Amino acid sequence: MPVVETNHRLTRAEVDFFVAYGYLGPYAAMSPAEMAPIRREIENDVLTTDGPNPRSRGQSRHMDQPVVYDLATHPAIIERIAGLLGPDLVVWATNFWLKPPGGAEIPWHQDINFWPLEPPLNTSAWIAIDHVTVENSCVQIIPGSHRQSLSHVKAEAGVAFGEMADPNAFDASGAINMELKPGEFFIFSERTLHRSSVNTSDKRRLGISIRVTLPIVHVFQDSAPLHPGHSAILAKGKDVMGFNRYAGRPIVPANSEL
Numbered sequence: 001m002p003v004v005e006t007n008h009r010l011t012r013a014e015v016d017f018f019v020a021y022g023y024l025g026p027y028a029a030m031s032p033a034e035m036a037p038i039r040r041e042i043e044n045d046v047l048t049t050d051g052p053n054p055r056s057r058g059q060s061r062h063m064d065q066p067v068v069y070d071l072a073t074h075p076a077i078i079e080r081i082a083g084l085l086g087p088d089l090v091v092w093a094t095n096f097w098l099k100p101p102g103g104a105e106i107p108w109h110q111d112i113n114f115w116p117l118e119p120p121l122n123t124s125a126w127i128a129i130d131h132v133t134v135e136n137s138c139v140q141i142i143p144g145s146h147r148q149s150l151s152h153v154k155a156e157a158g159v160a161f162g163e164m165a166d167p168n169a170f171d172a173s174g175a176i177n178m179e180l181k182p183g184e185f186f187i188f189s190e191r192t193l194h195r196s197s198v199n200t201s202d203k204r205r206l207g208i209s210i211r212v213t214l215p216i217v218h219v220f221q222d223s224a225p226l227h228p229g230h231s232a233i234l235a236k237g238k239d240v241m242g243f244n245r246y247a248g249r250p251i252v253p254a255n256s257e258l
Contacts, residue, residue, distance in 0.1 A: 010083030022146030025186030029076040035182035053227045058096035077125045088237030092219045093211040103199040107164035112190040116220035122190040125210040128180035135201040145193035215239035
């Protein structure tokens with residue numbers, strides 16, 4: 001069982017594992033009890049309000065909600081990713097993944113197929129807000145699948161994405177289930193194949209993905225799936241390149257209840 005630790009530095013063995021298998025974790029950023037008030041804040045003040053992205057209340061909320069900014073920059077996440085990518089890190093996107101009972105399957109895919117990055121370099125953290133199990137559609141990953149880039153084809157009917165990885169190009173028999181307690185997370189590469197099934201339970205599944213890259217990467221912030229005016233976070237170190245826009249931690253209005 002993952003425990004909340006204050007030393008977030010990766011060991012050489014962990015780095016070697018990520019290189020070989022394309023993921024790490026789960027780790028605990030916080031306990032379920034510590035996540036409980038954060039969950040309530042997300043439910044009451046984030047998912048019920050419009051945010052910077054006109055297409056989705058679940059995207060880019062690090063720009064206007066301190067609770068999301070703080071999750072995106074949590075030391076347990078950023079310091080571990082620094083062990084993979086180095087001391088200068090950019091959180092370029094955040095996105096909530098809310099799947100109610102009966103929620104549709106997300107097919108096997110590699111994230112980089114969908115992203116506005118050049119060069120296409122990213123490491124993601126997926127944080128559980130709810131208790132995430134096989135029954136309510138935890139993320140599944142295929143260890144080692146990041147070692148190749150796959151073509152994507154039109155998705156089958158009834159799934160949540162318009163494209164999916166070509167099913168003839170990989171073997172899913174080695175897939176593993178990333179079941180998580182609230183406050184736990186795992187890390188994975190932009191090429192690690194992953195999916196989530198239909199939510200067959202009577203419980204919602206809520207998590208958030210934190211997308212991390214380097215200052216050398218151009219993030220096309222005014223194009224889909226982002227939006228005009230999108231800002232990233234300089235989460236660690238320096239940016240001597242100046243390619244991307246950044247914003248600081250959001251300031252909550254004085255009359256807010258946050």
